[in-house]
Amino acid sequence: MSKLAVILGLLGVTTVYANNGIPEHYFTDNQGIDAAQAGSPMWHMASGSCLPSAAEDGQGHQTNGVDPGSGDCAVGAYLGHGCPGDSTWRGSNNVWYHDAPGEPFYDIPTYFTTRKCGDRDWRIYYGVYFKKDVGHKSDWEWAVMKWTPDGPGGSWVRNSVVLQVDKTWGGGNYGDIPNTFDRSGDQFQDGNRNRDHPKFYFGKHHHAVHWDMSGNFKSTCPGLGTDDFRSNDFQFWAHSDLRHINFIGSDWNYGQATNPHAVDLCDGHGKI
Template identity: 50%
Template sequence: MKSTTFLGSALLLGANTVLANNPIAGNLFTDNLGLAAAQAAAPMWHMPSGTCMPSAAEDGNGHQTNGVGPDNCNIGKLGHNCPAQPQWLGPQTGYYNIPGEPFGNVPTYYANGFCQSDNTWRIIYYVYFKKDTGHESDWEGVVMKFSNPNGDNNWVRSSVIFEQDGNKPEKSYEDINDTFDGNNDWTQYSNKNRDHPKFYFGKFHHSVHDDWHTSSFKNTCPPNSESDFRNDDYQFWSYWNLRHASVLGSDWVWGKANAPNHIDICNY
């Protein structure tokens, strides 16, 4: 079920005050499949109305979710055979307790690893959709990097790599447009370098961005991911249901999509 309050990462780390980009102890990336580290930086996801909404990729009992056929830019069918879109209650309408979904909160699938090439810990956060406009099954998300600038085993968020239709641009964490710490600021925008980033899925292809695009292509296919319509109509916080990518079957096939259990995050 949806949490009734947001848990700030200061609580997760046992801190008494909330600071910008709170460091994460190195052992949290390895203990209990790195769940506490993933929680400490868990992103908020936003979707526009009219898109194919996110789904669980499995049912919790080892069964894969079936994808559905694409709509090929038919604006009237973007959400066809996808989870029901909740009644819109204004910006940042909550996306949870969706009929037909196996979990009260749609999962974000994560995995982590240490990359010796640049001395970073990395966490991949990925969300499953039953389709995008052009193909059955769709996986989209980001890889977050963590560095230890003081060499003291306290790791801070350093950059984000975005999945954008096969392109993977990287952005410094301090430049991410919208971040928040927890209960008191999760509805706000334009706060920089706080613990949890806000990301926005495109309407047609679900490419991931840290900004909006509302000036064009709301009802027609965009020519590129940068032009894909996106805003904050709906939201869910990945913290509510982080599932390790190991729950995904190694032999499951997702068509053109690449599931996080098959991604080398050090070469992302």
């Protein structure tokens, strides 16, 4: 043990390591909630958009989506029509999104599940529901995080992610995510890589998931989610309300959006 480690131990200081490993039983005990918490992302949204909702009411009933109407995403006020909360720009970034009028839960849920793919690959699905996007009623957006047993003592660490984007997929190595954090103390910092929790950004119009922000198409509609405007005007941390996808009926129909039960976690889409 180094002299520095001894001094820190005597002072009662806990050393924080980047991309901290977890034991394998975290993925199986209690439906995998401990693993889901360990990698839970921070979600960010742009003002003027349809903000997320709970996908169910806690009593086994599916949330009704909202017809997108004309789909004219150049009209900023219409994007949030029928969606919860007030998505008006508040004059500062990182506004916490919670306690939205009409929502059944104080914190907007992130729905999760875990699955093992081969001997060296655990994956966690994180999904968020929207009542609409500019093209269709009901919308599911998600990220899948891959874990491998490459940490200290064979513990499982974050390896890579797949991000849901219209007609394609984003993502890549976990260490390439531009903004990550460990705890609430560094939650509002940017530029820290390879910490425990990633920051992801929903596009304003299509809600596609990215790991970076974009200043394009703020007031006009992009053709694809890959080009969508995204910022950190609003945020919520998945850790605040993680609900297993078993709260979602496997037979619930979301139209053009994919029911979480139908997402193939073991398909890396060329990203992981």
